[in-house]
Amino acid sequence: MNESLLVGQACTKYNYLQINYQCLPNLPTKNICANSRSELSHAYIVTPDFPNKLTAGANCECTLSTNFENGQILLRRLDMKLPNDHENQKCGGTYLEINENDKSTERKCGYVREAGSIFGSGSKKLKLNFYTGENDNFYDSGFWLEVLGKKLKIW
Numbered sequence: 461m462n463e464s465l466l467v468g469q470a471c472t473k474y475n476y477l478q479i480n481y482q483c484l485p486n487l488p489t490k491n492i493c494a495n496s497r498s499e500l501s502h503a504y505i506v507t508p509d510f511p512n513k514l515t516a517g518a519n520c521e522c523t524l525s526t527n528f529e530n531g532q533i534l535l536r537r538l539d540m541k542l543p544n545d546h547e548n549q550k551c552g553g554t555y556l557e558i559n560e561n562d563k564s565t566e567r568k569c570g571y572v573r574e575a576g577s578i579f580g581s582g583s584k585k586l587k588l589n590f591y592t593g594e595n596d597n598f599y600d601s602g603f604w605l606e607v608l609g610k611k612l613k614i615w
Contacts, residue, residue, distance in 0.1 A: 553593015
């Protein structure tokens with residue numbers, strides 16, 4: 461479908477449209493559900509088939525680690541569309557879980573298009589777990605994260 465038609469359909473009740481954009485570097489992109497190893501300092505992590513619709517039954521894990529003395533790993537959200545309970549602002553069965561030092565730290569879900577940091581770690585290891593529930597609305601497309609760190613290993 462033509463992108464301008466989508467914008468026009470979404471804004472039929474409004475008389476003002478604001479579009480924010482940013483130029484992103486061409487970096488290696490890792491599917492969070494793929495079993496591959498990478499060593500780099502800057503990359504993207506995406507859900508399977510991003511930006512297409514999610515599918516039920518995903519249970520994926522991705523580990524980020526650094527051997528850098530002052531181990532720091534930064535996750536920056538570029539796009540996130542994961543279903544959530546809008547009324548209670550809680551995640552359902554579909555979410556991204558961030559574990560630091562093998563402890564469940566945060567669950568992320570919801571519809572957020574603005575880029576911004578979602579997690580900065582002072583530790584040398586982060587584990588990302590991504591789940592899709594069986595009964596969620598799969599019109600959502602998942603997430604696109606930017607990962608930064610020195611001597612970063614992703615697997």
